[in-house]
Amino acid sequence: MKQGDTVVVATKNAGKVKEFAHAFGKLGMHVVSMFDYPKLPDVVEDGTTFSHNARKKAKEVAVALGLPVLADDSGLEVGLLGGEPGVYSARYAGPGATDALNNAKLLSELSILTANEGSALGQLEDGTKLLSPARFVCALALFIPSTGEFVESEGYVEGQIADQPHGGGGFGYDPLFWLPSHGRAMAELTVEEKQKISHRGAALAKLLQKLEEV
Ligand SMILES: O=c1nc[nH]c2c1ncn2[C@H]1C[C@H](O)[C@@H](COP(=O)(O)OP(=O)(O)OP(=O)(O)O)O1
Numbered sequence: 101m102k103q104g105d106t107v108v109v110a111t112k113n114a115g116k117v118k119e120f121a122h123a124f125g126k127l128g129m130h131v132v133s134m135f136d137y138p139k140l141p142d143v144v145e146d147g148t149t150f151s152h153n154a155r156k157k158a159k160e161v162a163v164a165l166g167l168p169v170l171a172d173d174s175g176l177e178v179g180l181l182g183g184e185p186g187v188y189s190a191r192y193a194g195p196g197a198t199d200a201l202n203n204a205k206l207l208s209e210l211s212i213l214t215a216n217e218g219s220a221l222g223q224l225e226d227g228t229k230l231l232s233p234a235r236f237v238c239a240l241a242l243f244i245p246s247t248g249e250f251v252e253s254e255g256y257v258e259g260q261i262a263d264q265p266h267g268g269g270g271f272g273y274d275p276l277f278w279l280p281s282h283g284r285a286m287a288e289l290t291v292e293e294k295q296k297i298s299h300r301g302a303a304l305a306k307l308l309q310k311l312e313e314v
């Protein structure tokens with residue numbers, strides 16, 4: 101990947117597209133996504149790991165297009181829920197899940213577990229309770245059809261689940277993902293700030309490092 105290149109990202113998530121466009125834009129590259137290839141069939145995400153699903157999304161689209169393709173499979177692992185929703189993060193609330201329904205499901209599951217415990221992790225000045233440690237995970241896979249090879253990386257960011265949303269930025273679980281070290285929720289960060297600390301930003305930095313070494 102070099103300046104002037106177009107990077108194909110196998111995603112239909114507008115939030116991811118925005119973050120990748122920002123990151124690659126700074127490097128002089130242009131991002132296209134599955135919104136630009138509406139006729140390609142959806143990839144079935146039936147892997148048991150983030151990495152498995154990222155490889156599957158990248159390879160199926162790369163083979164269909166005959167181009168190198170990058171894919172992102174990511175999600176939220178919540179301590180008190182034994183790592184759930186994990187690879188099921190996008191479908192946590194069931195068929196027809198939306199970010200809003202997934203966030204509501206997360207809070208209802210956690211409220212059952214934390215109802216009698218006061219607030220284990222503490223409370224913010226506005227009364228928000230912090231319910232559980234959590235982390236975001238991002239697996240990236242680039243499939244190169246001409247060589248049949250994958251380049252892969254993973255990134256993580258640790259935080260805590262808040263019982264009330266904060267901020268209007270980001271996507272997915274960002275409004276509930278509290279960053280104690282920043283005193284803000286992920287959805288209160290700009291794209292640039294999120295990039296610097298997020299699971300996706302970390303995974304992308306590692307992937308670019310690996311590509312330079314090739
Ligand atoms: O930075 C993030 N901030 C908040 N939430 C996030 C983030 N990163 C992943 N998530 C959540 C959203 C979704 O519930 C799941 C990803 O599921 P995942 O299958 O990888 O993505 P997706 O289905 O939305 O789009 P696509 O598969 O087309 O790339 O984890």
Ligand SMILES: [Mg+2]
Nearest residue numbers: 113145173190
């Ligand atoms: Mg998906």
